Amino acid sequence: MAKAAEILEIPATITERGQTTVPAAIRKMLALGKRDHVVFRGMADGTVMIAKKNAEAEGADPVIGKFLAFLAGDMAAEPRRIRPVSPDLVARGAALVTGVDVDLDDALPDDEA
Template identity: 75%
Template sequence: MAKTAEILEIPATITERGQTTVPAAIRKMLALGKHDQVVFRALADGTVVIAKKVAQVEDGDPVIGKFLSFLARDMANEPSRIRPVPRSLVSRGKDLVKGVKVDLDAPLADDEA
């Protein structure tokens, strides 16, 4: 029998100016930092989804961009179909990169012909 995904629900207060603070747990889940932006997606059933706004890269791969746009639309239109990644897959991924050191700030090496 399939296990249903748990939903995290955290209350927040709207100020007189219509503002609120994104709760720390949500900021952590979305990997939000200072000055990051979010988008709100209102669904037909009255549900609102908050997501990290992804910067559009003008030189980006058009196929990847279209695929990511498709995923975003599909998740917004069919949120009930979203499932958590199985722990076994996460564990397998961690095992594959165990001990691998990557400097994300280092420049990429030129392609060698």
């Protein structure tokens, strides 16, 4: 007779901003690291599943994938056409983001329904 699957149940609190922390045991189980993405799947019976998001399986943009494959093929076929980015272009890009502070760990603004 097969053993019933164990269910790991860990309580968590939802903050005033609608956020929660994924418990360490669940992060370990799903092999989640910083900046990884998860998906929540709500079931009709009120249960929710959380899973590690696989970008390719979860609707990655097929145009971007094809474009990157095209670039990789072009670079392999014509490596002499590859040029370094000029210092001027790097400086122009840096100027565009001067004074822009982004903290990826900051809380997100409330969702508007």
